[in-house]
Amino acid sequence: MEMSAAGGGQGTAGRCQNSRTVKRRRWGGLRQQWKLLGLFEIDQHHEFYGLTCMMKEGLATAIQKSTDNTLTKPGPDFTMETFAGPVFASLRSSLGMSEQEYQQSLCSEHCYLQFISNSKSKADFFLTNDKHERINARYDIKGCEVSRWTDPAPEGSQIIVVLKDLNFEGQYITLDQQRPWLLRQVEIDTQFLRRLNVLDYSLLLAHQPLHQDERHQSLSFASSVNPGSTELSDFRVQNRRLLPNLKNPLHVIDGPEQRYFIGIIDIFTVYGFKKRLEHLWKRLRHPGRTFSTVSPQTYCLRLCQWVQDHTK
Template identity: 40%
Template sequence: MAGKSSAGRTRAARRARWWQLTQRWRMVGVFEINTGHEFYSLTSMMKEGMQACIQATSNTESQNSLTDEHFKTKGTQLLEGFEMHTFAAPVFATLRHSLDISEQEFMNSLCPRANYLQFISNSKSKADFFLTYDKRFFLKTQSKREVRFLLSNLRRYMDHLEKYPHSLLVRFLGVYKIVIPNQLKKYFIVMQSVFYPDERINNRYDIKGCEVGRWTDPETGGKQVVKVLKDNNFKEQSIVLGPEKSWFERQVKADTAFLQDLNVLDYSLLLAQQPLHQDELKGKHSFADLVIRTTKSLDIEDYPTHLEPSSVPLLRSRSEEVPDGAVCVPGQHQAAAEGDGEEILAQEINSPAKDTRCPVELQGFHKHHQRLLPNLKNAVHVIDGLEWRYFVGIVDIFTVYSIKKKLENLWKNLRYPGRVFSTVRPTKYSQRFCRWIHEHTQ
């Protein structure tokens, strides 16, 4: 009996040590905003205010079609000592629904008893960044100008996501303003975190497609800081996607064309990677997994009615493949934007690389601007390659090519003659961004 008791205590101690180790690992790069933290009071009010806002609209039916009134909707919750304002709440609720995020699930992450986490990185942004305790959602303070820009272009953003449901653009899930009378007025947005779940991520990168100021010393000096690396740190590496390469390049091209139309520049591709385990490599080819992923990737009811059942992806033989040299997706491709003679030819971008033949089951998805999503909660920002899982998302889409940016462009041309820097016209920025993706994807 004594031996069994001793063995039980040993196992319990081992489990406790393992739990402490995993907790310490998941807190690398973040600080818990506890009672002694400078943002504790603010984040507590943010949680209380958002809970009141979500509860006030949670019984509202999901909108099948959004009207102009939905985009203009404003709400106010009066709470003890502060006010919480919401903007276009029905629109963001519709977007959450499209991502299979229920209102209860959203509220449980945003408004738990657990404290928020403060993200600590080498970013130069003056904004404050917070993570929900489960790290699923990101909260970021924004200027009034940035919020006005988002809301004024929200209809175009939603139209783009409707056309490209698996777009790489970051998903905005709510816009709020907290007001403490005579003290503070602060706007903030809620986004889906690109790097979720992050427990096994090796490296993180912020890619802009340029080289001036785009290197970060990866050494942390023993500090628990998440170093976000940059373009020059990624040299001689590749994003190895295999069959998803062609979809990835086309989607980046479509997303950057949208941002170019908004006169936006200086956006980034957030990129992270983690090795796929053997069970994940085998599992993603199983029939059961493919059925789940197919269901997740498209709404069968919305799939084109003129297609025969045998032509729906994955409902036909997986053994067929497109012949070598064939383009993965039939039909016309969006033309490259013009400017400065640096455009990338469509046939160059869409030509298949070695070992990137597109299996026939992916063609139906790609034809309708979709792909076969992984069976994960953060599926739109995750792409499984041949041996690695990649977390990808286009972020920081609020910088407009204004008079100030044009003057900055002139100054940088004098300061860095012949070099590649970030402040350029949106047309050139988009083309260069796509070129970087093309050159670094296999």
């Protein structure tokens, strides 16, 4: 009896072990697919697992005090600072998101996802497991064609891909009455960057469909035009800053059917000696084609022209 029982126990253990091995292999295969596509779960075996656990702890504390600018210490070697807490709390409220829902999304027991950007910086981004999926397209626009195509994610895929100029061809940013403001603001911003001898910045563009009750609202924004200017002083549109009470470059603009998130990012590349050499090399390598490394004046005019040609 003892031998029989021992044998039966070993058989059960063996089957359980085989089952776990199969599950691990399947999970490992899934993780590998995600990794190849740039998105995978930060589980216990991930190098950032400890960091994200501390982030959840810090975020849970910070959210409870979201109306204050607070400094929390989730761990001995990790500090998290909450910037503009009241502003973000107000923004979430305006979007109909309760603090409980926000905390549940950021601090749930589900692991974060890591999104490896396809930008040159190779920066990593952490996403909550629910991904806030309503934004349905994201673009990084430079106004040129060389290396400005990204393979879209397969249809129905949950993978997040940042698309580029050539992916946007044949499409338009449809703003109607907001179009003059956008054209003018892009001109002001790019002229400012030109004076700083800066290039290689991008127009960040994302959009999502409007809900029926979000259409035809009358919202105003604090214009980024010089305070003394009267050119657009009476221009009231469905346009506001992403952080309404602070000066910042990101705007939310509602067109007839879509909500657009627009801003200029990556503004720290100066047109120095290295970039001038790169410009000469690319002229030889890509004759007759447009590429990102050009003089700040050309870069400025070209991005303005792109916005002119792709808005209506």
